[in-house]
Amino acid sequence: MKxxxxxxIGGGPAGMAAAIGAREEGIEEILILERDSCLGGIxxxxxxxxxxxxxxxxxxxxxxxxxxxxxxxEEMKIPYKLNTMVIDINKNKEIVAVNEEEGILEIxxxxxxxxxxxxxxxxxxxxxxxxxxAGIYSAGSAQKFVNIDGYMPGKEVVILGSGDIGLIMARRxxxxxxxxxxxxxxxxxxxxLKRNIVQCLDDFGIPLKxxxxxxxxxxxxxxxxxxxxxxxxxxxxIKGTEEYIECDTLLLSVGLLPxxxxxxxxxxxxxxxxGGPEVNESLQTNIEGIFACGNVLHVHDxxxxxxxxxxxxxxxxxxxxxxxSFNEKGIELKGLEGVRYTVPKYINPxxxxxxxxxxxxxxxxxxxxxxxxxxDETRELHLxxxxxxxxxxxTVKLTREMFDKYPECKEIxxxxxxx
Amino acid sequence: MFDxxxxxxxxxxxxxxxxxxxxxxxxxxxxxxxxxxxxTSKANSGIVHAGHDTKPNSLKxxxxxxxxxxxxxxSKELDFPFKRNGSLVICFEESDIEKLEALKEKGDKNGxxxxxxxSKEKLKELEPNxxxxxxxALYAPTGGIVCPYEMTIxxxxxxxxxxxxxxxxxxxxxxxxxxxxxxxxxxxxxxESKIVINAAGLFADNLNNMVSKNKIDLVARKxxxxxxxxLAGEATTRTIxxxxxxxxxxxxxxxxxxxxxxIGPNAVDIEDKSNxxxxxxxxxxxxxxxxxxxxxxxxxxxxxxxxxxRAHSPKDDFIIGEIEDVEGFINAAGxxxxxxxxxxxxxxxxxxxxxxxxxxxxxxxxxxxxxxIPKFREMDNEERKNIxxxxxxxxxxxxxxxxxxxxxIIDAIRRPLGAKDLDGLKRRTxxxxxxxxxxxxxxxxxxxxAKELNIPITEVTKFGGESNLLIGKNKEI
Numbered sequence: 030m031k032x033x034x035x036x037x038i039g040g041g042p043a044g045m046a047a048a049i050g051a052r053e054e055g056i057e058e059i060l061i062l063e064r065d066s067c068l069g070g071i072x073x074x075x076x077x078x079x080x081x082x083x084x085x086x087x088x089x090x091x092x093x094x095x096x097x098x099x100x101x102x103e104e105m106k107i108p109y110k111l112n113t114m115v116i117d118i119n120k121n122k123e124i125v126a127v128n129e130e131e132g133i134l135e136i137x138x139x140x141x142x143x144x145x146x147x148x149x150x151x152x153x154x155x156x157x158x159x160x161x162x163a164g165i166y167s168a169g170s171a172q173k174f175v176n177i178d179g180y181m182p183g184k185e186v187v188i189l190g191s192g193d194i195g196l197i198m199a200r201r202x203x204x205x206x207x208x209x210x211x212x213x214x215x216x217x218x219x220x221x222l223k224r225n226i227v228q229c230l231d232d233f234g235i236p237l238k239x240x241x242x243x244x245x246x247x248x249x250x251x252x253x254x255x256x257x258x259x260x261x262x263x264x265x266x267i268k269g270t271e272e273y274i275e276c277d278t279l280l281l282s283v284g285l286l287p288x289x290x291x292x293x294x295x296x297x298x299x300x301x302x303x304g305g306p307e308v309n310e311s312l313q314t315n316i317e318g319i320f321a322c323g324n325v326l327h328v329h330d331x332x333x334x335x336x337x338x339x340x341x342x343x344x345x346x347x348x349x350x351x352x353x354s355f356n357e358k359g360i361e362l363k364g365l366e367g368v369r370y371t372v373p374k375y376i377n378p379x380x381x382x383x384x385x386x387x388x389x390x391x392x393x394x395x396x397x398x399x400x401x402x403x404x405d406e407t408r409e410l411h412l413x414x415x416x417x418x419x420x421x422x423x424t425v426k427l428t429r430e431m432f433d434k435y436p437e438c439k440e441i442x443x444x445x446x447x448x
Numbered sequence: 449m450f451d452x453x454x455x456x457x458x459x460x461x462x463x464x465x466x467x468x469x470x471x472x473x474x475x476x477x478x479x480x481x482x483x484x485x486x487x488t489s490k491a492n493s494g495i496v497h498a499g500h501d502t503k504p505n506s507l508k509x510x511x512x513x514x515x516x517x518x519x520x521x522x523s524k525e526l527d528f529p530f531k532r533n534g535s536l537v538i539c540f541e542e543s544d545i546e547k548l549e550a551l552k553e554k555g556d557k558n559g560x561x562x563x564x565x566x567s568k569e570k571l572k573e574l575e576p577n578x579x580x581x582x583x584x585a586l587y588a589p590t591g592g593i594v595c596p597y598e599m600t601i602x603x604x605x606x607x608x609x610x611x612x613x614x615x616x617x618x619x620x621x622x623x624x625x626x627x628x629x630x631x632x633x634x635x636x637x638x639x640e641s642k643i644v645i646n647a648a649g650l651f652a653d654n655l656n657n658m659v660s661k662n663k664i665d666l667v668a669r670k671x672x673x674x675x676x677x678x679l680a681g682e683a684t685t686r687t688i689x690x691x692x693x694x695x696x697x698x699x700x701x702x703x704x705x706x707x708x709x710x711i712g713p714n715a716v717d718i719e720d721k722s723n724x725x726x727x728x729x730x731x732x733x734x735x736x737x738x739x740x741x742x743x744x745x746x747x748x749x750x751x752x753x754x755x756x757x758r759a760h761s762p763k764d765d766f767i768i769g770e771i772e773d774v775e776g777f778i779n780a781a782g783x784x785x786x787x788x789x790x791x792x793x794x795x796x797x798x799x800x801x802x803x804x805x806x807x808x809x810x811x812x813x814x815x816x817x818x819x820x821i822p823k824f825r826e827m828d829n830e831e832r833k834n835i836x837x838x839x840x841x842x843x844x845x846x847x848x849x850x851x852x853x854x855x856x857i858i859d860a861i862r863r864p865l866g867a868k869d870l871d872g873l874k875r876r877t878x879x880x881x882x883x884x885x886x887x888x889x890x891x892x893x894x895x896x897x898a899k900e901l902n903i904p905i906t907e908v909t910k911f912g913g914e915s916n917l918l919i920g921k922n923k924e925i
Contacts, residue, residue: 112844116845116851127843129843130840130843131843132833132836132837133832133836148883148884149887151751151752152885156750158725158728159727162915170887170890174891178895180919180921181922181924181925184919245727246725249722249913250915251914251916277919290883
């Protein structure tokens with residue numbers, strides 16, 4: 030069994046940043062295991078721009094953003110294995126991976142960083158009835174066909190779900206000559222970034238049908254059309270509002286799920302809300318020495334935040350390898366009144382240097398409201414927000430000073446409040 | 449001139465083909481689909497019924513009990529997944545326990561071994577996730593679960609290896625009785641044969657009616673299902689039926705032999721025999737009914753829904769045998785539940801009829817053993833090391849959810865009667881059948897299919913015909 034200090038599962042933006050973070054802390058024996066044929070993960074198929082505004086103050090494409098980190102990893106001589114799929118891990122941090130050249134690899138790590146990313150929810154998860162013909166794709170698979178293989182899945186398109194990939198694909202398919210007839214969204218608001226709605230739909234005159242869903246798919250061989258309908262406040266279709274749209278393709282952008290089947294095998298505790306591991310301020314999971322970052326932890330909307338979070342995870346894993354412990358249970362954070370969850374879930378003030386960033390999403394659209402943070406009963410932060418939407422991740426910074434101010438604090442709550 | 453033409457490559461037609469391949473007979477199977485197992489055999493409950501539900505002395509009851517007992521041997525010979533997990537019929541009213549007892553009595557009469565009435569306590573012990581409302585159960589230890597399409601493919605591959613020809617994309621247009629047999633007119637030309645076996649599933653009535661004055665009429669009865677992630681696969685260990693009541697038949701809740709949880713079916717008679725679409729009402733119905741069986745239906749774990757159509761005969765029994773008015777035309781029609789369970793016995797029954805008529809010599813080269821595609825996910829690490837050493841493409845995972853390797857995909861395409869489309873690959877390897885429902889692997893699978901079949905990527909289909917996945921190059925559409 031080969032031994033490493035830190036093994037990182039996944040060579041996308043999270044995995045690469047984690048490796049760089051760990052190396053910057055002086056860890057030599059690092060290994061990235063990537064299942065695809067190159068580093069960069071899903072960024073490689075995201076050929077649109079808009080990546081890196083925060084990190085580089087530039088608008089990069091996905092592959093360009095990835096390339097900066099691939100180069101850095103190469104410069105730092107961080108070892109990685111491609112076409113290598115991890116098929117098992119356990120809580121003793123033993124890893125089984127497989128590839129063509131080496132067969133079965135058995136590896137023992139002092140620390141593991143989970144960076145496997147997320148996957149798209151399939152049609153079945155929302156149980157759309159109708160035909161099971163060809164022409165129904167997740168937005169991500171369509172993106173791969175178009176951007177990597179150079180082939181179009183269809184030319185008359187309806188998109189269900191207004192998540193960011195769906196919005197991006199609406200524009201992409203239009204630019205390649207397809208007609209996108211509608212983007213249909215179950216919720217009364219979009220699940221994507223505002224800028225994507227403007228740049229991908231509004232700029233191309235693509236209608237966004239909020240509070241609508243697809244009630245049936247018609248087609249024998251290929252999709253021939255879909256029936257959409259308005260939904261009521263319980264998200265059930267309203268009879269009589271049906272509308273048939275002819276199309277040959279249906280793209281689904283109905284949510285992303287952190288991909289944690291491996292984490293389960295190592296008994297990593299997962300949040301019922303995010304589907305990702307419950308972590309503490311150091312991004313350590315409930316299993317000592319197993320860390321998580323990026324979309325496997327919770328789905329981000331900007332890769333820049335993935336990078337920041339993952340560098341942090343890498344540095345913490347390095348500190349763990351060097352003998353620090355992050356096991357002492359910290360203060361529990363709770364998301365209440367509109368705040369669906371927080372990452373991290375626990376904070377041990379001892380491990381906070383200057384500040385810790387707490388990220389979360391809200392469960393509804395809130396206008397002219399406040400994000401409040403309470404240390405036990407005391408409101409410490411009260412931040413005015415013009416608009417809060419589920420599509421945009423929010424961040425609050427909790428500083429060293431705050432924790433020093435409440436040394437006996439048992440619980441921190443984050444809420445959406447009016448005045 | 450063939451000795452035997454079998455129409456239909458479902459589990460019945462393929463099973464008959466395999467049993468007939470034991471003899472020196474020139475046999476072929478005509479299938480209108482692009483693959484074997486594309487009708488009723490691909491979408492059903494995958495249950496090997498114990499046999500207590502059927503009317504005593506009916507063909508259904510005799511062949512079910514006999515077929516059930518054959519599965520252990522067959523699944524070993526033909527290397528398809530089968531598990532004797534036992535089944536339960538649960539009831540929700542104390543007053544219904546006597547109906548369970550009547551069911552047991554019927555089962556005893558049918559020759560079902562080991563039937564037992566279980567108390568609520570015993571039931572809860574066996575199935576901890578059972579709904580509190582369940583008051584008792586009939587337990588049938590011989591109930592089982594099988595992968596219906598893998599079983600069909602296994603039958604077909606073994607028949608093919610033993611000399612039976614399979615002609616796909618071949619739709620029968622007409623059958624004419626000739627001097628010494630039949631002329632079968634198809635979309636691929638005429639085939640002459642001494643004997644015709646009608647295993648045409650939903651369309652077996654059409655075929656029968658082409659030659660016989662004794663018309664039959666089959667009703668297409670659709671059943672919808674929801675399939676759950678393997679994470680929910682242990683919700684039950686046994687197959688759980690609900691005792692039929694005045695309010696309806698109930699639905700079954702079962703693990704699949706591949707480890708998922710399956711709920712369904714309802715029963716809706718439909719006009720269009722090719723209408724496999726699901727409906728909101730249907731899915732709601734089965735999920736609501738399943739709530740009576742389980743404490744909690746893991747709704748968040750649904751990964752797909754589908755429907756299958758069974759060929760219901762209004763006479764409520766299988767129609768098997770040489771028809772009275774046309775010598776040499778043998779029906780295996782109206783094969784609805786427990787058709788899958790009975791299929792091995794149906795095959796033997798038809799075998800006997802053919803042997804009596806043609807009196808063929810034994811095929812001394814017949815090999816009953818068929819090896820399936822080696823499954824990476826079921827191997828231990830030593831076996832994995834060895835197979836990758838001899839075939840490195842077994843080290844390349846294509847479908848991450850079901851852990852299917854490129855080696856398996858290529859084997860599935862290259863073997864005789866191999867996969868030609870995405871759904872064919874799915875049925876043979878499970879690639880794309882997992883929780884992401886081919887979101888990640890479809891692009892890879894399409895590329896491998898194009899390369900292996902030596903066709904442009906735009907000609908790769910989901911299930912043949914017009915089901916192309918890609919329509920052209922970027923900017924060229």
